Amino acid sequence: MPPDKPLTYLSAKAVLEYINFGKRKILHATCPGIRKMEENAPYRLELVKVVSMRQNDFIMIIDSFQFCFGEYDGNKMLMIDLSTDERVDRLTFLRPEQEAEKFLLHTLSRVGTRIKNVELTFQAAPEFISKCIPITIKNLIVNRTAAWFPTNKPVEHVKVDKTVQEDTLKMAKHVTVKLSDRVDTKIVSQWNCESIRIESTMSSEEVAYYCNKVSKRTDRPIGSTLVANHISSVENVFDFLPYKKNARKTVLNDRKCVTISIDESTELNVYESSVDCYCVVVEVCARGTAIDQTNHCLICRPKQFWSISILGKVININFRKHLSAMCPEIRKIEKNVPYHLELVKLFGMAQKGIIMSIDSFSFYFWEYEGNKILMTNECTEKSVDWLIGLGPEQAAEKFLLYNLSRKGTRIKNVELSTGPEFISRCTPIAIKNLNVNSTTAWFPTNIPIENVKVDDTIRSDTLKMAKHVKVKNYSSINTDILSEWNCESIRIESGMTSEELADYCNKVSKRTDRPIGSRLMATHCPPVKHLIDFLPSQEYARKTMLDDIKCVTISIDDATELNVYSSSVEFFMMVVEVCARGTAIDEDF
Template sequence: IKPPSTESVAVLQQVPIKPLTKPLTYPSLVSVVEFISFGRRKQLYAKCPTIRKLEERLPYHLERVEIETIGPGYIILKFDNFSVGPIGAYRNEISMWCPGKRVTRSTNLSLYEATEKFALYNLSRPGTTIKTLETKYTPKCILNCIPLTIENYVVDGNDRDKWIIRTTRPVKTLQTDFIIRHDTIKYAKEVTVTRPSHLPIRIHTDILSEWNCESITIERELTHVEVVDYCRKVSKRTDRPIRSVFKSGLGGYSTELFQMLSRELNAKKMELEGFFGNLIQCATIYINESTELSVLMMEPEIWIEVSTTPPSTVLQPIKPLTKPLTYPSLVSVVEFISFGRRKQLYAKCPTIRKLEERLPYHLERVEIRTRGSDYIILKFDNFSIGNFGSNNESNGKIAMWCSGKRVERSTGQSLHEATEKFALYNLSRPVTTIKALKTNRVLANETLIFLDTPKCILNCIPLTIENLIVTDFIIHTDILSEWNCGCITIEEELSYMEVVDYCRRVSKRDRPNRSVLKSGLSGYSTVLFKILSRELNARKIRMTVFGGNVLEFANIPINETTELDVLMIKPGVLKIKVCARRTAIDRAF
């Protein structure tokens, strides 16, 4: 079929359209009036007396409603493109306006009461729906309405629960500036708690743990204690929706948080590979046989998600033993139980003392705290020993404590010497392994001289250590650049020149791919990137990442296949990573 010619189209355009010969039926009229805009309906209400009764019975379907309340005598209502309120009106007169038209009416009520009456009259119609409702200091008229059907709810200044509107069904998204206990917030699908940066948000973990939202976002940094308390309360609930997630910032280092979760909630720590090939710290907390709580560090936020337990990790009931353990089985059991439990068995079971003395230890975490010549505390997992809390002159007693139990023993030596002897006796067993060793100040050179580490540790046989944590570290960028570690974390702030010198040295070496240095930065990232660009010819790059945030980082070439990326993963935290060339850009797009 050929398309019509331009002449025929011109003729068709000149043909007048015939007016409708039949009026609308009642159902059609109802459908038309119900779904036209609020302002148009009010115009028809004023001009067409025949449809006034019909219009008064029909509900509204509003795209956006705004309620602006400032003080007891100022309120403005906005229903889509229609507004009503006292702005510009004279005394005892209320104004109504929509695009290009403005009408003023006299009223015997105060302007505030007249506006409230208008809102209550129009919103108290069954079946009324609002796509987005935004309110601040909600007036009583709205609170006295029948429950409304709201899809998106933005409420500001709601530090009291009586300012929250009742709804017929859970809202899809809710934005508020206070954490309060109310069913509308509790059952919303997505909740965001936000407030101007100069105003604080008081965190109530007991209320947050009661919310059954699919997504909760707190636009503030939570402390380690608040995160742990929230996880503790949520882990005691079994009715939280699967995949419900809590997001917030973190005021501190994630390593300390995961240590607290492991110590207080018995969380299982692990590392996952992220979308861009980076490693994500993760901890899982047991809820019941089928669900668990996953805590992930998604820089710069922390995510807490309720997830299903993988089938391979679901605990099965253990059948009681019917036969005594054989000697090889007994060796395996004693070797891999905790340090504190082994010491208890050593004291209570004489039959396994000789066995226990020969077996090595496999320790998760060892801490050595030394302050001066007369203060030393050793921590082997949940077992501690030292002179903390003991009187140095109380007949040479040394204290040992484990999981709420404390024992003091007399010794003929000084407390410092007795503690050193205990460490040397237990750590000088061949094949002993330590997952994380934390000790005091160190001066780095080719042999790592620990200044405050007791001699007993230095005199031990060589230990197998997976992670070494050193506090009060004296920074030497020439030594740091020589370390071939997969991840180096310095919990101190580096200066601009220390960062630049480290980057200069690393860019001349064959460091392992994906090796990372994390530290604080004593200054602004913009100044650092300018220095890197000037000193090392670094290329500055800006990228838009998930959430619309702009990520700025510097790129320093090492060779044809690798490069050095310097970026700020969160305010005050610097990350320097060795990666394949163009990996960061290619994977982002």
């Protein structure tokens, strides 16, 4: 396309849709030719917050801009650019609520508007947000309000502080309820969510009432769950069911369970969570998922024996150990089948004490009146201890390597605190999330870890190849080590000085193997423009603009550049990102 040929109306409108909020407002103010088009083009926004703590006081945050509507020496609107802290205020002819309504509906009430994160907090809820045309929201947080944005598709994640009758909640995919009062089970039972998490405690009566309501619904999909805090035994739910004709006490993955029939193809299972023993799970399952206690050893039948090596991977450790003890025929196979575990914790208390947790079991190896192991089932709180012929560390090593050092072992969450050296002798395993505190001992891994949390910057192949790393330390950052990591994202929760950031940028800019999109985020208070003064070589560095944000750009090669800018969402965070060459544009500060 020749450079002087303008975009068509539809093309220009499509481009406008992906331009950030701040730049669009500049275009609207400076380019009269596209003003009408801009007013009709929908927004794609990262963040929208609406807060009202009293009747005539409203705060709106749209991406990196804050708008305040209030009564002070007349009706006023104050606009703050949070990335530069520039402020502009003007008098308005309307009262704060009317002006806020007009502004919000003008900005968001457009067909096709998409917002990633929405937060609503109202002491006195303005009804005007419900006048907005249906929009698309990915994540929604609602506090103290009955006013909701209309949506045109199910919200991915919703957090609310109470159970309310609302269509948005009925159709949301995942809902978390943070209330501290009693749960309105009648309302919750009407929701069609994939998962519901009640962060307050539900009594056995409430769980039973919810189960009774949901068991009468045949439209709930298999796999939909409710998880709630529940201290009593799950069997107590059975006693509170108003109709026990279709309910029975069963076993699900060696856990006590109450099963309620829904129809010929589905059933409702109520059982204790394998991760948090103080949580109860109510799940819609395929008929026959839970089995009667008298039938729970059917796996040992000869015609099903061939599948034990496959089934063993997904059977929890409790049931597997039970099978290994009770069924000699499968004992040899069980010893070689890898585990698929939810949680492994390892904590070295002292030289003579090691605590290990595997899913819902904890093991304590210590030296007291002889060497001992204490095993506790966290779900039932039953404990067994016995004397052993090895020292605590040798016994812990033997136990851990026997259970985890199996080819194909997968663990979702691993937590290490002052981990002993013997864990490095484990065969490489797959870990999804790793949390490390005060240790230099690591599990060998055979695939990159998804998320790693560490308390210091240390040299480790695990960290070099991890996808996302969060560093929690509050001491000086070792930029030599940090620059060697190949992560998609690194987040430093402590602050980095301009000197440290500049040193990191200088080292990373010499690496041409970092993929586009990889980034580092760190707390950094001084403006980004001062960073260029600390770069040891300023030959390839320049001051630029990126999405209307001040930026420092360092050339890497012909295809990539390193951009350093302030985050538009977390205003005290600095972002160092590898981008395609030309992403940032030159502009004098």
